[in-house]
Each structure stands twice: as structure tokens, then as C-alpha cells.
Amino acid sequence: MKKFFQKWMNSSQQTENKKNEPETLSDLIDMASSSKDFVRYKIKKETGTIYISYIKTLIDMDTLHRDILPYIQHEKQMNLEDLKGSIPIDNILLSEKVPEIKEKLLSGYIILQFDTDIDECLLIKALSASNREVAAPEIEFSVLGPKEAFVESLDKNLHLVRKRLPTMNLTVEEMRIGTTSKTLISVLYVKGTANEENINTVIQRIREIEFDQIMDSSFITQLIADNQNSPFPQLIDSERPDRVSAALSEGKIAILVEGSPHALIGPTTLIEFFSSFEDYFLNWHVATTFRVIRMFSVMFSVFATPIYVAVLTYHYELIPKDLLGILVTSRSNIPFPPILEAVILELAIELLREAGARLPTKVGQTIGIVGGIVIGTASVEAGLTSNVLLIIVALAALASFTTPVYKMGNTIRLIRFPFLLFAQLWGLLGIMVCFCFLLVHLLRVESLGRPYLEPLYPPRLQDLKDTIVRLPFSAQSLRPINLQTENTKRFNKQKAKQKRDIDE
Amino acid sequence: MMIRIISLILACILLMAGCTTKQEILDDINLITLIGYDHTDDRKSQGTVAVPQYKPDGTVQNEYYSAIGEIGQDIGQQLALQTQRPLVNGKLEIVLFGIEFAEKGVIETNDIFRRDPSVSANMKLAVYDGNVHDFIVNHRIPNQDLGMALTKLIEQNSKQETFPRTNIHLFFRTYFTKGKDPFLPLLGMKDGKVYLKGVSLFKEGKMVSALPASDLTMFTLLHSGFDSGSFVLPVKELNAEVSLGHIDAEPKVEMRGNVNSPQITYTIKLKGLINEYSGDIKGIEKKVKLIEKSVNSVLEKRAESLINSLQQQGLDPLGIGKRANAHYRDWDVKEWNEQYPELDIKVKFQTNITESGVIR
Numbered sequence: 119m120k121k122f123f124q125k126w127m128n129s130s131q132q133t134e135n136k137k138n139e140p141e142t143l144s145d146l147i148d149m150a151s152s153s154k155d156f157v158r159y160k161i162k163k164e165t166g167t168i169y170i171s172y173i174k175t176l177i178d179m180d181t182l183h184r185d186i187l188p189y190i191q192h193e194k195q196m197n198l199e200d201l202k203g204s205i206p207i208d209n210i211l212l213s214e215k216v217p218e219i220k221e222k223l224l225s226g227y228i229i230l231q232f233d234t235d236i237d238e239c240l241l242i243k244a245l246s247a248s249n250r251e252v253a254a255p256e257i258e259f260s261v262l263g264p265k266e267a268f269v270e271s272l273d274k275n276l277h278l279v280r281k282r283l284p285t286m287n288l289t290v291e292e293m294r295i296g297t298t299s300k301t302l303i304s305v306l307y308v309k310g311t312a313n314e315e316n317i318n319t320v321i322q323r324i325r326e327i328e329f330d331q332i333m334d335s336s337f338i339t340q341l342i343a344d345n346q347n348s349p350f351p352q353l354i355d356s357e358r359p360d361r362v363s364a365a366l367s368e369g370k371i372a373i374l375v376e377g378s379p380h381a382l383i384g385p386t387t388l389i390e391f392f393s394s395f396e397d398y399f400l401n402w403h404v405a406t407t408f409r410v411i412r413m414f415s416v417m418f419s420v421f422a423t424p425i426y427v428a429v430l431t432y433h434y435e436l437i438p439k440d441l442l443g444i445l446v447t448s449r450s451n452i453p454f455p456p457i458l459e460a461v462i463l464e465l466a467i468e469l470l471r472e473a474g475a476r477l478p479t480k481v482g483q484t485i486g487i488v489g490g491i492v493i494g495t496a497s498v499e500a501g502l503t504s505n506v507l508l509i510i511v512a513l514a515a516l517a518s519f520t521t522p523v524y525k526m527g528n529t530i531r532l533i534r535f536p537f538l539l540f541a542q543l544w545g546l547l548g549i550m551v552c553f554c555f556l557l558v559h560l561l562r563v564e565s566l567g568r569p570y571l572e573p574l575y576p577p578r579l580q581d582l583k584d585t586i587v588r589l590p591f592s593a594q595s596l597r598p599i600n601l602q603t604e605n606t607k608r609f610n611k612q613k614a615k616q617k618r619d620i621d622e
Numbered sequence: 623m624m625i626r627i628i629s630l631i632l633a634c635i636l637l638m639a640g641c642t643t644k645q646e647i648l649d650d651i652n653l654i655t656l657i658g659y660d661h662t663d664d665r666k667s668q669g670t671v672a673v674p675q676y677k678p679d680g681t682v683q684n685e686y687y688s689a690i691g692e693i694g695q696d697i698g699q700q701l702a703l704q705t706q707r708p709l710v711n712g713k714l715e716i717v718l719f720g721i722e723f724a725e726k727g728v729i730e731t732n733d734i735f736r737r738d739p740s741v742s743a744n745m746k747l748a749v750y751d752g753n754v755h756d757f758i759v760n761h762r763i764p765n766q767d768l769g770m771a772l773t774k775l776i777e778q779n780s781k782q783e784t785f786p787r788t789n790i791h792l793f794f795r796t797y798f799t800k801g802k803d804p805f806l807p808l809l810g811m812k813d814g815k816v817y818l819k820g821v822s823l824f825k826e827g828k829m830v831s832a833l834p835a836s837d838l839t840m841f842t843l844l845h846s847g848f849d850s851g852s853f854v855l856p857v858k859e860l861n862a863e864v865s866l867g868h869i870d871a872e873p874k875v876e877m878r879g880n881v882n883s884p885q886i887t888y889t890i891k892l893k894g895l896i897n898e899y900s901g902d903i904k905g906i907e908k909k910v911k912l913i914e915k916s917v918n919s920v921l922e923k924r925a926e927s928l929i930n931s932l933q934q935q936g937l938d939p940l941g942i943g944k945r946a947n948a949h950y951r952d953w954d955v956k957e958w959n960e961q962y963p964e965l966d967i968k969v970k971f972q973t974n975i976t977e978s979g980v981i982r
Contacts, residue, residue: 430647431645434710439770442653447678
């Protein structure tokens with residue numbers, strides 16, 4: 119349906135380009151008639167003839183049959199005003215501006231006319247709602263907590279956020295971006311909390327987007343990113359309305375895109391990509407432990423194979439003596455140097471992941487098993503890869519999946535390869551050099567103009583309360599300094615500390 | 623601008639690729655774990671290396687290469703002629719010196735390893751009582767790397783506190799310290815098994831004498847004290863033997879007088895418990911005081927005789943001179959070395975037996 123709409127829009131765009139803009143309503147109807155799904159017919163009555171035109175693939179037929187046609191046929195109307203009064207639908211527009219009529223026609227309105235020669239007509243909204251039901255989150259799944267995820271409908275998504283934040287300060291700004299797609303984009307923020315400058319940055323950047331079609335929120339991430347050449351995502355995308363609501367009340371800004379089940383949250387920091395929203399559902403010791411594990415697994419995922427390559431190629435002295443026998447034994451039959459062996463296995467894992475992601479779920483599982491068990495053991499038995507490296511690569515791949523944000527997981531898998539290259543080139547020194555490049559890059563990245571590495575650099579001790587460690591809620595009375603919020607206090611710490619167990 | 627930066631980086635990568643250390647891929651090198659040195663004739667010595675071969679089925683075989691030469695590099699070059707893959711020093715665990723070689727001096731040989739950055743500072747040095755080449759070639763230990771096995775033997779004894787901690791770093795530190803002489807473990811063969819035979823004592827980098835295995839524990843106690851050591855001692859008064867365990871002791875040296883007539887007293891407070899007693903175990907708690915007294919006198923006698931024998935040979939592996947240097951203002955090595963053999967060094971033990979029969 120959406121695709122068809124898109125196609126239809128594209129074709130109408132092309133005709134528009136040829137014939138320019140329609141000047142009169144009849145021109146418009148002529149142009150629309152070239153498409154087979156445009157419907158136009160007349161209803162003859164004693165008082166006159168009413169012309170009804172619409173795009174049948176866009177509108178809801180029930181609305182037309184139940185709420186419009188009966189009232190046209192059975193009652194007497196002399197003009198459009200009468201008609202407007204007799205149809206029991208709100209927000210009926212009376213318009214004579216051709217561009218507006220065209221736009222409304224293309225967004226699922228029904229046109230009612232008395233006379234074909236004049237431009238004035240009634241516009242009745244009857245857009246068919248072919249939407250997915252709100253379902254459980256699939257990408258950011260959590261065992262605890264709400265099981266609602268965004269869907270492709272902007273209105274529903276806004277509803278999901280607004281019902282969680284019943285405040286007058288929650289502001290929604292709308293704009294249409296994309297020369298062809300004219301996608302509706304909403305920018306959400308809490309007035310009085312979110313920093314004015316941040317809001318202006320977001321709105322200005324979105325307004326200035328020059329692009330033909332915005333199909334998903336990830337288009338926006340890439341188009342408004344501070345550094346578009348960075349492999350690191352600079353806005354968090356989340357499908358959880360609870361996470362978005364929490365971010366909004368924290369003073370962040372959310373961007374929702376019509377047709378996209380992912381909201382964008384910014385400004386953000388690197389560390390935030392490694393915090394899952396489920397962390398807030400667990401008590402702080404457990405949450406902190408998991409975050410530390412996640413940070414460790416990211417480090418492991420990036421460095422494990424490069425260090426293996428560096429140590430086996432240059433620094434045999436570093437291998438503990440008890441491990442020496444195991445490593446030499448597993449390597450003794452391999453015809454390749456460690457780097458080739460590592461690259462082959464890493465690529466194999468990437469292949470498996472890519473194949474698994476592109477195939478339907480059920481086949482995908484089979485691919486995982488076939489790849490993991492058969493290819494893994496077979497390559498070891500054939501003597502192409504050592505089993506120690508197989509374990510390391512498999513663990514590193516597993517570790518990269520612990521990152522809660524999918525886009526960050528991809529980045530982590532990608533940045534492993536330059537490290538591998540440098541490890542082969544200069545050993546541990548090479549890994550160090552590559553890490554310096556990475557660090558310098560991260561230091562320079564900004565998210566909506568706010569430093570990406572905050573609170574590590576610039577160091578903001580107060581913001582460390584919710585980074586690698588998550589301190590208890592009682593310690594979280596202040597909003598992050600990084601966001602420069604208008605109102606820094608989340609709640610009154612003194613009041614929160616009072617115990618009112620005993621009535622006085 | 624961008625092109626310039628990229629071409630600069632490319633140039634660096636391409637031109638500086640030659641500046642890196644050469645690759646030593648783990649399975650394309652021969653890791654030496656043990657080097658043995660023997661004195662042959664006049665100025666030449668024989669070097670023997672043991673190289674573990676890790677087989678694909680998980681077993682380990684030791685391979686040996688041997689060469690005679692004048693200096694280390696000479697031996698190294700001759701060894702290279704015999705091997706398929708380059709020999710590397712990085713995983714060297716232990717260097718063994720034949721007793722004759724040790725008596726000629728070990729400093730020049732060790733200096734190579736001290737300066738080689740790939741050699742661990744925790745590498746062990748030891749003296750073997752006999753011909754090292756014969757020992758390495760004939761000693762068969764199944765499925766184990768010989769160098770590692772010897773290192774583990776020494777480390778195990780350091781952990782059990784029957785021998786002080788030892789490695790190449792500590793050896794050289796002692797060698798360069800004024801008022802202390804270096805020492806190394808002395809290994810020997812008995813019934814086809816290698817064992818820790820005693821302590822070989824060095825003066826100026828040359829081995830001069832050795833302490834027997836019976837003195838090992840006392841030597842360790844006087845040198846570095848105990849955290850959880852043990853002793854087996856006779857109790858003459860009760861005509862029985864007692865074994866003390868979990869001993870916590872710290873040797874304290876009291877210095878009195880002046881630099882010309884120093885009075886030195888070792889005071890050792892020894893805290894331990896009775897592990898085993900060969901006499902009547904009943905009512906042992908009443909005999910504890912007696913045992914403590916007896917133990918004190920036995921230990922004092924042993925310690926004094928050990929220190930006396932060291933003094934007579936002019937050796938100071940316990941570092942009494944070093945302690946004196948820290949205590950007396952006008953301490954001088956030469957004067958000290960002259961007066962050291964004549965010094966009257968007293969030893970006082972204060973044993974405290976804390977438990978005598980806890981049933982676990």
C-alpha cells in the first residue's frame with residue numbers, strides 16, 4: 119500500500135514536471151485521471167449534480183459509504199455550505215486553492231463539487247488507516263518493563279509518548295521534509311526543560327535538509343549528523359516509547375518520522391549507547407554489573423582478535439607459559455599466518471550474520487546452526503583455522519551483540535578491521551596507534567553540538583552517576599550537565615529522602 | 623590539503639614498514655626454555671639448549687642442540703646451523719650452570735640475558751652439580767618441557783618457603799649491593815630425579831661453596847623470614863620430634879656499638895603451631911612451654927653454626943653487611959670485609975606455639 123502510494127506519488131511528480139502545476143481544479147482532475155485508481159463520478163439530485171472524486175487506494179471506503187454518501191443522497195443541499203453542515207464529519211475544509219486541493223487529494227481526502235467549472239470544493243478527510251498494531255519491541259527487547267514499541271504511524275507513536283508525559287510542556291513541532299516524499303516529521307521536547315539552543319539546532323538542521331525522500335528516521339540521523347563521515351551513530355534510535363519519554367523528561371529532544379517505527383534521541387554520548395533501558399528496571403547494583411559487563415564485552419569484541427594477531431606475530435614473549443603449549447599445538451598445522459587466519463574467520467562470522475539477517479527468520483536460524491557448527495568445526499578439522507582463534511572470534515562476535523543499540527553494534531564490528539590491519543603491521547604498537555586515531559576521532563565527534571565523549575572528556579564528575587555505573591535513583595536528582603537543561607533539578611532530593619513511615 | 627595528508631600517511635606506512643621489528647610468528651620459531659653452560663677446556667665453554675616441541679596431538683618432546691664456543695654469540699651462531707627454525711630467547715625459563723663453569727664466573731654470561739629485553743626478569747638461574755650437557759641430554763621427563771619443569775621445581779620451593787625467592791633480577795641486585803653476596807639454587811641428581819640440593823654461594827660472581835639441603839630452611843628463615851613455613855625439630859628433653867607448621871617469623875637484626883666494634887643480634891619471633899608430635903600426644907598442651915624452650919635452643923644452635931660457617935668463608939648471603947651499611951654512619955666495605963669473619967653474631971629465638979591440637 120505504502121509502496122504503491124509512493125509509486126503513485128512518483129508518477130504524479132513526473133507528470134507535474136512535464137505539465138507544470140495545474141492551474142484550475144479541472145486541470146488537476148484531468149491530470150489525476152491518467153491514473154487508474156483515481157475515481158470520479160456524479161450523483162444526480164433534484165437540487166443539482168454532485169461530483170465526487172478521490173483516489174480509491176488512499177481512502178477508507180467505509181467512511182465514504184457510511185458517513186458521506188447517505189447524507190448526500192437523502193438530504194437537500196443547495197450549495198457547498200449546506201453540504202458541509204449536513205455531513206457528520208469534523209474538520210471539513212472548503213477551499214478554492216488548487217495547490218492545497220492537490221495536496222489534500224494526495225493525502226487521502228475526498229473532493230466534493232457542485233460545479234465542475236469553479237475551483238471551490240469541499241475536502242473531507244477519509245484516509246484509510248492501514249496500520250500495524252502496537253506490538254512488543256523486537257530490537258530492544260526487555261524482560262521487565264512495558265512491552266510497547268513504536269509502529270509506522272506517527273499519530274500512534276505520538277500517542278504512545280504523550281500518554282506517558284501528560285504535561286502541557288510537551289511540545290510537538292511538525293514539518294514536512296523531502297521534495298518527493300513530503301514526509302511528516304515531528305520534533306518533540308519538553309518546554310522549560312530542554313535547552314533552547316538544542317531545540318533550535320535540531321529544528322534548523324531538519325528544516326535545511328535537502329533530499330528527495332525520507333523513508334525512515336535513519337535517513338534523518340545521517341542527514342543531520344554533526345560528522346557524516348563518522349562510523350559512530352550520533353543520535354540514538356529507539357523503538358521504545360518509554361525510553362523516548364524518559365529521554366524527553368531528562369531534557370533531550372526526540373525526532374519522530376511518519377512511517378518509521380524508530381524515534382531518534384539527541385544529544386547523546388558514546389556511553390549512552392551501551393546502556394539498555396532495562397538497566398533502570400533493575401536495582402542499581404545489578405544494573406551496574408551488567409553495564410560493566412557490556413563495556414568489557416565491547417572492549418573484548420574490538421581488541422580480542424587484533425591482540426591475538428599482534429601477540430602471535432610479534433610478541434611471543436607475552437604468552438603465559440601455561441598457554442604456550444595450547445597455542446602452539448593449535449597453530450602447528452595451520453598453513454596461514456595469524457592475520458590471514460583471523461581475517462578469514464572474521465569474514466566468515468560477518469557472512470553468517472549478514473546471511474542470517476537477510477533470510478527469513480526460520481531459514482536464518484538454520485543458517486546460524488549450519489554456519490556456527492558445521493563451518494566452524496570443519497575449518498578447524500581441515501586445518502585452516504586454529505580452534506583457539508575460533509573461540510576468540512566467536513566470543514568477540516557474541517560480545518558485539520550485547521550492545522543494546524543495533525547501530526552501535528554494527529560500528530563495533532566494523533572498527534575491529536582497522537585494528538586487525540594495524541596489529542599485523544606493527545603489533546601491539548600498531549593497536550596503540552590505531553587506538554589513538556579512534557580516540558582522537560571520538561574526541562572530535564559531537565552530537566547536536568554537544569561533546570560525544572562527555573562525561574569522560576570533558577570530565578563531568580556529576581554526570582558519571584549514570585554512565586558505566588548507574589547509581590540509585592536517589593542519587594539521580596539532577597539532569598545531565600551535558601544537556602544544559604533549563605531546569606536542572608529532576609526532583610527535590612531532600613524531600614525524596616524523607617521517610618514518612620511513622621505518622622506524626 | 624586532504625590529498626596531502628593522505629599521501630603523507632601512505633608514505634609513512636610504505637616507507638616506515640621497514641622500521642618495525644621483524645615478525646616472529648609463534649609456530650615459526652624455536653622457543654628456547656633452557657640453556658645450560660659447561661666448562662670444557664681453557665677458555666671455551668659448551669652451551670646446550672632445550673627446545674620443547676609441541677606436537678599436534680598435545681604431547682611435548684624436548685629437543686636438544688649443543689655447541690662449543692668462546693662467547694655466547696659464537697655458540698648461538700653454531701646452534702643456528704643445526705635448527706630448522708630460528709632460535710629465540712623470549713621464553714627462556716632457566717639458565718643452568720655446570721658447577722665447574724660456575725666456579726669460573728657467571729657474570730659475563732648472565733649479562734647477555736640481563737640486557738636482552740625479550741628475556742623475562744623473572745628468569746631463574748641455577749647451578750647444577752655435575753655436567754649440564756649430560757644432564758639435559760639424558761634427563762627424560764615424559765610430556766613436559768624440561769626448562770619449565772626445573773623452574774616449577776624452584777618456584778614451588780620458594781612458595782613452600784624452603785628457598786628464598788630467586789631470579790636473574792634479584793641475583794644482579796644482590797651482586798651490585800655492597801655488603802651482600804649473591805646465591806643461587808643448587809640442583810643435583812638422585813635416583814634419576816632432579817632435586818634441590820642446596821644453596822650455591824657466590825663471591826664476586828664466582829661460586830665458592832655450597833650449603834647442604836639440611837640448611838635450606840634455616841637459610842631461608844634467616845634470609846627472608848617465614849609467612850607460613852615449617853620446621854621439624856628434635857625435643858631432647860622429651861626424646862621426641864616435633865613438627866611446627868604455619869610459622870610466621872621475621873628476622874630482626876639489632877645493631878649496637880659503633881662501626882669499629884659492632885654488636886649484632888638476630889632476634890626472631892617465631893609464631894607457629896604444632897602439626898605433628900612423635901611422643902605422647904596426651905597432655906601436650908602442658909608440654910608446650912617445655913617444647914618452646916627446647917625449640918628455641920635447637921634453633922639458636924643451628925642458626926649460629928650456619929652464620930659462623932658463612933663468616934669463616936667470608937661470605938655474606940644474608941646481607942648482614944648491607945644492614946650494617948644502613949645502620950652505621952661510617953661504614954666501609956673494605957673494613958667490613960676484614961672484620962666480618964671475626965664478628966660475634968648472636969641469635970635469639972622467641973618461639974610462641976599458638977595451637978597444639980586443633981582437630982579439623
